[in-house]
Amino acid sequence: MEAFEWQQAQSPADAAALVTHTTAEAMLTLQARPSERQAILVKAGGVDLLDLMKEGLAIPRRLVDISQLRELQGISTGDDGSLRIGALTTLAQIAVHPGLRQSHAALAQAAAMAASPQIRNRATLGGNLLQRPRCWYLRSAAHHCLRKGGGHCFAFAGDNRYHAVFANHGCAIVHSSTPATALLAFHAQVEILHPRGQRYRLPLEDFFVLPEADMHRENILGPGEILTAVWLPPQMPANRSLYLQVAEKTAFDWPLAAVAVVLDLDAAGLCREASIVLGAAAPVPWRARQAEALLRGAAINGETAEAAGEAALAGATPLAQNAYKLPLLATLVRRAVLGAALPQDQRAP
Numbered sequence: 001m002e003a004f005e006w007q008q009a010q011s012p013a014d015a016a017a018l019v020t021h022t023t024a025e026a027m028l029t030l031q032a033r034p035s036e037r038q039a040i041l042v043k044a045g046g047v048d049l050l051d052l053m054k055e056g057l058a059i060p061r062r063l064v065d066i067s068q069l070r071e072l073q074g075i076s077t078g079d080d081g082s083l084r085i086g087a088l089t090t091l092a093q094i095a096v097h098p099g100l101r102q103s104h105a106a107l108a109q110a111a112a113m114a115a116s117p118q119i120r121n122r123a124t125l126g127g128n129l130l131q132r133p134r135c136w137y138l139r140s141a142a143h144h145c146l147r148k149g150g151g152h153c154f155a156f157a158g159d160n161r162y163h164a165v166f167a168n169h170g171c172a173i174v175h176s177s178t179p180a181t182a183l184l185a186f187h188a189q190v191e192i193l194h195p196r197g198q199r200y201r202l203p204l205e206d207f208f209v210l211p212e213a214d215m216h217r218e219n220i221l222g223p224g225e226i227l228t229a230v231w232l233p234p235q236m237p238a239n240r241s242l243y244l245q246v247a248e249k250t251a252f253d254w255p256l257a258a259v260a261v262v263l264d265l266d267a268a269g270l271c272r273e274a275s276i277v278l279g280a281a282a283p284v285p286w287r288a289r290q291a292e293a294l295l296r297g298a299a300i301n302g303e304t305a306e307a308a309g310e311a312a313l314a315g316a317t318p319l320a321q322n323a324y325k326l327p328l329l330a331t332l333v334r335r336a337v338l339g340a341a342l343p344q345d346q347r348a349p
């Protein structure tokens with residue numbers, strides 16, 4: 001790793017004023033002009049950023065450390081029952097938070113399944129949502145691929161077993177945040193501080209960017225912008241949620257396929273509203289809209305859950321080596337729909 005300067009941010013506004021680039025921009029600049037190493041980047045837990053620096057994929061001049069800023073830490077409840085999760089809240093804190101485990105179970109479950117206990121203790125929610133993709137060609141200094149400003153995607157003719165099965169034209173990354181799958185199912189919003197001082201909120205769904213809109217970034221965060229919090233709308237007592245994933249290892253790994261399901265059931269058990277999001281399936285957490293539509297107004301049973309699993313695959317375009325993800329996703333959706341419909345005390349441990 002190359003030497004770099006270190007600066008402790010005194011406040012979120014201080015960090016926003018100091019930072020010059022997003023990590024994605026700094027990586028692009030480094031590929032285009034290797035001698036230009038002026039980027040000042042923000043560091044939270046440092047799990048992903050230091051990884052990129054050790055590989056020589058990001059070579060910042062300075063890191064601005066925000067990890068000690070108390071106002072970006074912790075989980076609080078608003079008057080209307082909405083939850084504000086500070087960007088520096090760790091995945092470990094989210095996984096064990098009693099209120100979240102009750103009201104937004106799928107998010108606590110997703111956080112608990114990410115990475116390993118050591119990483120969850122260090123990794124912040126903000127850094128997790130902003131981590132760069134895991135595509136091994138992107139992470140290899142020897143491959144100057146499209147996402148790094150090159151002219152070629154190596155995944156299409158190469159090893160694409162872990163790549164996207166939806167919206168995979170041009171670049172086939174999968175979004176690497178496990179909690180994002182659940183956050184989208186809860187219609188979360190992100191809160192952002194602009195370097196000029198304004199704070200604004202927007203739906204997480206509008207925050208992420210598909211390759212067809214911009215190949216070089218995964219989200220719309222601009223240089224100097226600081227992600228300050230994630231907001232979750234209040235949940236009705238009748239809402240039930242579940243996150244399930246399949247991975248090659250039970251820890252220290254990303255999922256091969258994942259799903260978060262949130263159901264709003266009426267007193268008779270009919271589904272008023274369903275939210276179904278697939279993870280490790282597309283460059284963004286992927287709404288399975290046809291499956292959601294199919295469940296609206298229906299009773300949840302084996303037949304409708306199976307139909308939802310099949311409907312979730314609508315529009316899939318698997319690559320040469322990743323069609324195995326389709327039955328995994330369909331099965332996860334079926335199980336998660338059936339599991340979410342059960343009250344928490346009746347679920348398998």
Ligand SMILES: Cc1cc2nc3c(=O)[nH]c(=O)nc-3n(C[C@H](O)[C@H](O)[C@H](O)COP(=O)(O)OP(=O)(O)OC[C@H]3O[C@@H](n4cnc5c(N)ncnc54)[C@H](O)[C@@H]3O)c2cc1C
Nearest residue numbers: 023044045046047048049115123124126127128130178227
């Ligand atoms: C072996 C291994 C397994 C893993 N498995 C999983 C998994 O299963 N699921 C999963 O989701 N993740 C997984 N991860 C990834 C890990 O969770 C992320 O790297 C971590 O969450 C990043 O958080 P951080 O706070 O360390 O971010 P940092 O590394 O500090 O930052 C990440 C990026 O976000 C930017 N940034 C950070 N915070 C802010 C902010 N508030 N505002 C603006 N910009 C910001 C930084 O500039 C940087 O570009 C795994 C990692 C490893 C090493």
Ligand code: SF4
Nearest residue numbers: 135137145153171172
């Ligand atoms: S999938 Fe995207 S990140 Fe991976 S090699 Fe292709 S362009 Fe690069």
